[in-house]
Amino acid sequence: MTQPPPFAVISGAQVQEAIGGREEQVTRMVEAAYRLHGEGRTVNPDSYFLRFPDRPSSRIIALPASVGGDVGVHGIKWISSFPENVAAGIPRASAVLILNDTETGYPFACLESSIISAARTAASAALAAAELSDRRDGPASAGRPRRVGFVGAGLIARYVHMYLAANGFAFDRLGVHDLSAEHAEGFRGYLERSGSGTVTVHDRAEDLIRSSDLIVFATVAGAPHVTDPGWFGHNPLVLHVSLRDLSPEIILSAYNVVDDVEHCLKADTSPHLAEQRSGNRDFVAGTLYDVLEGRTRPPADRPVVFSPFGLGVLDLAVARYVYDRVAASGALNTVPDFFHELKRHG
């Protein structure tokens, strides 16, 4: 007789132990998940946003998904964003992820998922940065960007920097801009501790953008605050991770790559605003999968903007890996009798 699987709880410390220092491997996992998604071997319905009338800055998002291929798992990430947490001394985002068995549908694990979420977001950004800069038109001597700038200096910015470094990016100059001088200084400290390059804190986003060839947006802005396409006249590569920083004019003047067109052109993201402004989706050159498959090639003579909505399939792929590693190490903490009412007629 089939038995339900044991139900495991995996802590953040176990997640960190499983993926810490394995940034390249996580990036390859994320690439494989994008390929499965591009081949139609995933199910990734719309994310569901729970919002609160009395607390408009906060939200909790549900990302249900299913991944085929070697990953072979269903599940859901349930992730809160409460930006005021930061002032209270705890991270903005907190999350759990449930893995479900593909045969029985039974949930078999609950994982702490803020680390998984940050890691997959950073892996996706670093993968896009590598593919878009290596495949960009122009002289090979142009090479990868060596001047990076971070607009928004929180946890995601730190993870993106870590994943860029692990994926072969090396920087001579690093810029930081944050509305909070304290956050900017904290991130400057992290950058200085973590390696080479001159770090400059910019008071104005314009100065950072004009002096960077690779720009990472990781703010919590709810509406565009960067509006002048002229700031991007040097055609930088932009990782628009926080999705709502750039005006429609900037998006419409750029070569745009997204993770998934249907997902990304929703929820008042900058590409969504650009679609409303232009009345069409012609400004989207393709998805990251299209780039990986060589179906579209980034030009040298326009800014290149990657806007990743964030797909649940990426979280599931990384979570499955974490589960397998923890299980293989014999450290899985299961909850005895979690599924209890198992006899049909008592």
Ligand SMILES: NC(=O)c1ccc[n+]([C@@H]2O[C@H](COP(=O)([O-])OP(=O)(O)OC[C@H]3O[C@@H](n4cnc5c(N)ncnc54)[C@H](O)[C@@H]3O)[C@@H](O)[C@H]2O)c1
């Ligand atoms: N696309 C994805 O898949 C994905 C995944 C995870 C997180 N994110 C997004 O990444 C962003 C950053 O997350 P985090 O956990 O690092 O948040 P965080 O709160 O730790 O840091 C955000 C920082 O941005 C700064 N900031 C806010 N508005 C700014 C502005 N207009 N200009 C400059 N700085 C500004 C804040 O002071 C803060 O230091 C969030 O918007 C989150 O939704 C995206």
